[in-house]
Amino acid sequence: MGSVVSVRPLTVGLALFWLWLSGRLANDFLLVGSVGVGRGEPFVPVAPFAAAADSAAALAASLGPVGEPVLWLAGGFEFAAEAIGYLPLLAGGIWTTVLLTTVSVCLGFALALPLSLLRVYGGRTARWAALSYTELIRGTPLLAQLFVLYFATSLTQVLRGVPGVGVGFVPAQAFWVAVISFSLNSAAYQSEYLRAAFDSVDSGQLTAARAVGLSKLEGIRYVVVPQGLRLALPSWTNELVYLVKYSSLASFITVQELFGRTSTLASETYQYTDLFVLAAVLYLALVVTASALMDRVESRTATVGVGHTRQ
Template identity: 65%
Template sequence: MGTPESTTTGRTIRGRAAGLTDQPLTLLTVAVFWTWLVVRWTNDFLLDGALIERNTSFFPTAPFESVASTLGSLASSLGPVGFPVGWVAGFFEFLAASIPYLPQLATGVWATILLTVLGIALGFFIAVPLSVARVYGGSATRSVALGYTELFRGTPLLAQLFVLYFATPLTAIIRELPTVGTGFIPAQAFWVAVIAFMLNSAAYQSEYIRSALNSVPEGQLTAARAIGLSKVDGIRHVVLPQGLRYAIPGWSNELVYLIKYSSLASFITVRELFERTDAIASETYRYTELFVLAGLLYLALVLSASLLMEYVEDRVAIPGLGTTSR
């Protein structure tokens, strides 16, 4: 029998060891989600529908429909007390109604992932110099970096998307590039969205990285300079490796935000998850099913991202360097 004391100890130990294996349910969800995605994409994109015809679901709807109707009639025969059975019937109805749309949504998920990953990865390469300029730059570079950050954090992402898409020659330029919009290469709107997310998330990422750089003790750079490293090299070899580790939790937050903010790309016709959901819903009028489904897919993406970042954090952890204090 567990005394309160032993419970506390158990929790502490679990808390300290909180690793990937500590969340079996999340792990299972993510594993099922990605297995489905990878099989679907392989079949639809690479094998040209060899396993199963494109846009045809892997799962038959008939069994779910029959379970739903059986439970439905059972519920009505039970009268007023049958409502819990009715709910279960409703769940199976939802599944039966959703399954046919899963293949198309999987294509949207692909675009959403690509948008988010490219946006955040490219943004990272802008964010690092921006944050270094904010912390270590002279007054001119500091103001430029600050101006950039305030501009992109201070205006709506949607407005940035519209300006880039409609008001700059960017769209026309990208359209003329070879291979854009052919085969696997998405059309110009997608690339405009990637550029917008890159510029926007760079501003947010640089804020997370800046505050992390500020938490690296000053003596670290002094010591680096004292052995003859230039300021730039000292930042690169001593300050950044520590600062970026401190930045991981905040940075993960930005990744999770961007997964969901990427839905704004639908406004400039990018065929990502939200756009696909909206398009199918307006054809079929199954708004509830489709948006619940889209929500669940976003949730699965976010869970995957959290799990991934937790893994990364564990991998790069260094004794005494803050991030492992969980």
């Protein structure tokens, strides 16, 4: 308490990543040529890294078998040079992944909350309906759900007709089909986490709320939900982390998110290994950011006696 703020390498790395991403997007979409580098042009020149890779390789060759570690170093420089060259081309994909995940998880939550409350407090029909929905969604593959929405319904046509879709910064219809599909899917999983949390809030809490004069709905809102959400946070973080990665399925319906963008680039350049290793590192950065944020939220909302409190 009250000590100097400790700066951890992870925090620095994540800060650099987000600084780069926002700088990149600002440069490419807002400044466009007026100030800064050209669109898609790296901030850091590739040449020195390529040169370093070449000299390290030459040195390794002259050292013979002992030069193996130097050869690895050369490989590292080569990867860095490739990465610096490709990163600007992946920035838009990262942004799409971020957007896809956050919008879907929020919409999913908005749907999951009533679903889970129906599961716990609803009448027989409501409980049954909510359970059926959850089981149907959790029991079928996300990719199949995505395909059904995209190919088998007229959702795409409908969305295409919505004014503003695909104009300027607003993504085109395929993105929104993915958002709808992921939201519907995530809602089922989230509602399951929330249901478990609401179930584990002691029933005496609602009784006490009712005895004070709150209606059942008010008791749920002011007493059960605040406690249940705190209990659900750790498992809810899982759902967010899963969704970051599952959002890559959107590439199958033409959305150029991180995975889609990487695939396209790889098929153009044949640099499959470097590009997908780079994509994996970028996904890791997103996932670690998500967990770090949720960790923050968890410690901010921690209340003694509600769930597990870290000492």
